[in-house]
Amino acid sequence: MKPIPFNRAAVTGRELEYVSRVISAGPLHGDGPFTRSCHEWLERLTGSPKALLTTSCTHALEMAALLLDLKAGDEVIVPPFTFVSTVNAIVLRGARPVFVDIRPDTLNLDETQIEAAVTPRTRAILLVHYAGVGCEMDAIMAIAARHGVPVIEDNAHGLFGTYRGRPLGTFGLFSTLSFHDTKNLSCGEGGALLVNDARYADRAEIIREKGTNRTRFYRGQVDKYTWCDIGSSYLPSDILAAYLLAQIESHERIQRRRHELWSRYAEDLASWASGAGVRLPVVPDHCTHPAHIFYLLMPSLEARTALLAYLRQRLILAVFHYQPLHLSDMGRRLGGRDGQCPVTEEVCDRLVRLPLFFQLEDDDQARVIEAVMGATSG
Numbered sequence: 001m002k003p004i005p006f007n008r009a010a011v012t013g014r015e016l017e018y019v020s021r022v023i024s025a026g027p028l029h030g031d032g033p034f035t036r037s038c039h040e041w042l043e044r045l046t047g048s049p050k051a052l053l054t055t056s057c058t059h060a061l062e063m064a065a066l067l068l069d070l071k072a073g074d075e076v077i078v079p080p081f082t083f084v085s086t087v088n089a090i091v092l093r094g095a096r097p098v099f100v101d102i103r104p105d106t107l108n109l110d111e112t113q114i115e116a117a118v119t120p121r122t123r124a125i126l127l128v129h130y131a132g133v134g135c136e137m138d139a140i141m142a143i144a145a146r147h148g149v150p151v152i153e154d155n156a157h158g159l160f161g162t163y164r165g166r167p168l169g170t171f172g173l174f175s176t177l178s179f180h181d182t183k184n185l186s187c188g189e190g191g192a193l194l195v196n197d198a199r200y201a202d203r204a205e206i207i208r209e210k211g212t213n214r215t216r217f218y219r220g221q222v223d224k225y226t227w228c229d230i231g232s233s234y235l236p237s238d239i240l241a242a243y244l245l246a247q248i249e250s251h252e253r254i255q256r257r258r259h260e261l262w263s264r265y266a267e268d269l270a271s272w273a274s275g276a277g278v279r280l281p282v283v284p285d286h287c288t289h290p291a292h293i294f295y296l297l298m299p300s301l302e303a304r305t306a307l308l309a310y311l312r313q314r315l316i317l318a319v320f321h322y323q324p325l326h327l328s329d330m331g332r333r334l335g336g337r338d339g340q341c342p343v344t345e346e347v348c349d350r351l352v353r354l355p356l357f358f359q360l361e362d363d364d365q366a367r368v369i370e371a372v373m374g375a376t377s378g
């Protein structure tokens, strides 16, 4: 029996060719021709006025925090059901994350609990579209407008997802993308910042280029570049952009295959799930998702532990996902306590993600489905 991994990054064919072109023709540094092509693609795919490749989604989130001028005493509303980077971006500026629980159905920030968490110190609502299923953006944008605070979308999962027909990542003032190995499109490590209000575009470029206006200099808009603001080095080498461009150009193929796999899980597991007390992903009618994650919500922690062990015996690697950030060592130091976000605490114990990647073959997926159903049959 051959092992079935949880994930393998998609390779679609032209990655090496594009990378070789950078090596032979240069430049190797950031913002070369491949980076520019990626920017154009991302702007076209999302409709955002300004896309900037970054070295990771983590760094794009840090850029968003810098652009907001977050500082000590500021508060940012954020779900505890997310990757650490979402919250680190806030804490690195000395600001305080205010955790608001998630909805039990989509596992997204619970919009009905946001308003109670808003204070005069609230500087942003930083949300995550879990599994690329949209948060309730109508309600959230209305709350944000009422209180005059910007929305930032951590859209690491949600490129190609839509909410009421509009691409995720285009609602907030800024949004971030990830091209880490585990994401639908990848270049190993990478990300992007989408700047949805063009007034912030210049400053975003400056922060990304060590606080200098080198990007304007490269475009020939100034005759020398200088230190203008705080910043860091958030731009990837054009080698990575070349790899990523090959992936972006193949996005239809990648997405088609991921959707086939996702839908097969959903169809083949539906009746088993209802019999076994297992909940499958919920996608509201007004959302389309990018087939990023297929998860099972098991009835209990014990059932999850048993399922993961059963699959592992059959050489199938399924994994759980986030642990509640407010209950992590760092979260507790920031004041997190048990029972603070009950939905998150419960879901984190019960969630299992099944293998889902471009090269997953039909036979292997059939083996996963059979094993999942076998695990709970007694």
Ligand SMILES: *Cc1c(COP(=O)(O)O)cnc(C)c1O
Residues within 6 Å of the ligand: 055, 056, 057, 058, 059, 082, 083, 085, 086, 128, 154, 156, 157, 177, 178, 179, 180, 189, 190, 191
């Ligand atoms: C993957 C992920 C990140 C981090 O992405 P990197 O590109 O690895 O920095 C941030 N937020 C969420 C929700 C993620 O899933």
